[in-house]
Amino acid sequence: MSAYNFAYLDEQTKRMIRRALLKAIAIPGYQVPFASREMPMPYGWGTGGVQVTAACLTPEDRLKVIDQGADDTTNAISIRKFFETTAGVETTERTGEATVIQTRHRIPEAPLGDDQILVYQVPIPEPLRFLEPRETETRRMHALEEYGLMHVKLYEDIARHGAIATSYAYPVKVEGRYVMDPSPIPKFDNPKLESAAIQLFGAGREQRIYAIPPHTRVVSLDFEDHPFVASKADHACDLCGAEQSYLDEVIVDDAGGRMFVCSDTDFCATRQAEGHRGRFSPEAAE
Amino acid sequence: MRDDVLTGGFSDAPVQSARAFRAALDALARPGRIVTLSGGAAPAPLSTAAATLLLTLCDGETPLYLAPGHDAPQVRDWVAFHIGAPIVGPGEAMFALGRWAALGRLDHYPVGTPDYPDRSATLIVELDRLAADGARLTGPGIATEARLSLPETAAFEVNRTRFPLGLDFFFTAGTALAALPRTTRVEAG
Ligand SMILES: [Zn+2]
Numbered sequence: 001m002s003a004y005n006f007a008y009l010d011e012q013t014k015r016m017i018r019r020a021l022l023k024a025i026a027i028p029g030y031q032v033p034f035a036s037r038e039m040p041m042p043y044g045w046g047t048g049g050v051q052v053t054a055a056c057l058t059p060e061d062r063l064k065v066i067d068q069g070a071d072d073t074t075n076a077i078s079i080r081k082f083f084e085t086t087a088g089v090e091t092t093e094r095t096g097e098a099t100v101i102q103t104r105h106r107i108p109e110a111p112l113g114d115d116q117i118l119v120y121q122v123p124i125p126e127p128l129r130f131l132e133p134r135e136t137e138t139r140r141m142h143a144l145e146e147y148g149l150m151h152v153k154l155y156e157d158i159a160r161h162g163a164i165a166t167s168y169a170y171p172v173k174v175e176g177r178y179v180m181d182p183s184p185i186p187k188f189d190n191p192k193l194e195s196a197a198i199q200l201f202g203a204g205r206e207q208r209i210y211a212i213p214p215h216t217r218v219v220s221l222d223f224e225d226h227p228f229v230a231s232k233a234d235h236a237c238d239l240c241g242a243e244q245s246y247l248d249e250v251i252v253d254d255a256g257g258r259m260f261v262c263s264d265t266d267f268c269a270t271r272q273a274e275g276h277r278g279r280f281s282p283e284a285a286e
Numbered sequence: 287m288r289d290d291v292l293t294g295g296f297s298d299a300p301v302q303s304a305r306a307f308r309a310a311l312d313a314l315a316r317p318g319r320i321v322t323l324s325g326g327a328a329p330a331p332l333s334t335a336a337a338t339l340l341l342t343l344c345d346g347e348t349p350l351y352l353a354p355g356h357d358a359p360q361v362r363d364w365v366a367f368h369i370g371a372p373i374v375g376p377g378e379a380m381f382a383l384g385r386w387a388a389l390g391r392l393d394h395y396p397v398g399t400p401d402y403p404d405r406s407a408t409l410i411v412e413l414d415r416l417a418a419d420g421a422r423l424t425g426p427g428i429a430t431e432a433r434l435s436l437p438e439t440a441a442f443e444v445n446r447t448r449f450p451l452g453l454d455f456f457f458t459a460g461t462a463l464a465a466l467p468r469t470t471r472v473e474a475g
Pocket residue numbers: 237238239240241242245261262267268269271
């Protein structure tokens with residue numbers, strides 16, 4: 001016998017999280033309170049996402065963990081190791097082979113299928129928090145669909161900057177009812193929130209779980225005269241040449257040389273393996 | 287105490303409940319999809335799927351209503367031994383179990399509050415058969431449309447109009463399980 005339960009959490013805790021997940025699916029975009037447990041990792045490491053993943057995993061799953069699109073950061077590797085050890089699941093870096101994907105700050109570029117679950121790590125689940133710090137008040141605002149202030153804030157952006165300045169955690173309305181924080185994904189990813197996969201969001205410190213079922217309407221808040229645009233850097237990937245992927249800017253030498261590369265490392269590697277090339281690909285650079 | 291009261295729990299609870307939950311999540315996230323749920327066995331008249339779902343989701347923190355027909359001494363004993371859920375009336379229930387007619391009027395169950403719509407009952411409805419025919423389902427979780435052999439349509443449509451308040455349903459027949467969240471639009475087939 002091992003010293004810990006399957007997927008680390010005790011059965012009673014998993015039942016509580018599972019009940020919260022089912023209500024979250026039944027009320028898309030609504031934040032269900034849950035009693036978050038201490039996890040053997042700091043809060044910044046996505047303890048909410050880890051608890052949701054723990055409640056969902058079966059021994060048959062194949063888990064992928066990404067941090068800002070990358071499989072090889074310390075955070076992603078630690079979480080993958082944690083579940084390899086505690087749940088005995090296989091892990092993968094291939095988006096298409098994963099049945100459960102835990103993510104921080106990105107949605108994979110490749111469209112997800114209806115046999116996949118995407119679990120988001122969420123730091124601040126409440127999209128109205130910056131307008132109203134009191135939880136009782138934000139809960140009331142959601143109950144009454146009082147989202148006018150949210151639109152005012154976005155419109156002030158337009159007045160000040162000529163465009164909506166929010167580029168991460170861009171608020172969405174789910175199935176025409178709840179305004180939801182999609183976690184700090186770039187707004188480029190917002191259109192992918194309408195997916196065939198089950199999307200689950202876990203906030204550990206703030207003890208909230210919410211969800212978007214498959215095939216659910218998700219609309220980024222905008223205005224008729226300033227429609228939402230899922231913008232990205234106006235470059236192609238310098239390694240794989242992709243023109244429609246989200247890019248990270250990377251400093252490549254002491255002289256300030258820069259390149260743009262896909263933030264989704266599996267997407268980029270897959271394209272390179274298929275023979276796609278970018279400006280700085282090894283062959284092209286010779 | 288009858289023998290079947292002491293048996294029928296999970297032999298490997300962490301793994302069996304994990305598999306059962308994934309099937310239930312899949313069913314609720316994709317209304318109309320019929321999944322298989324097994325591993326639990328309770329005294330009659332509980333189906334395998336209903337017994338497995340109770341073992342997976344219920345415990346001492348989830349007040350349970352047993353509708354007439356399911357409220358039998360051996361069922362109460364089984365629930366007390368394996369689950370520990372307090373048996374309550376429909377007005378206090380977090381979960382309710384029974385046949386459709388026995389569950390009675392839906393407005394007797396908690397539908398949540400505007401601040402906490404999640405504080406609503408989940409009904410487990412035992413059916414003789416469960417098939418992808420009959421009522422037409424549309425809404426979140428459904429790409430185009432789905433069909434499900436529901437016992438009726440009007441009550442579910444009334445339930446949907448109360449969104450975000452409302453009840454959520456699991457349907458069980460043998461080892462088959464399907465689900466209907468409050469968001470699903472239900473029309474006669
Ligand atoms: Zn690339």
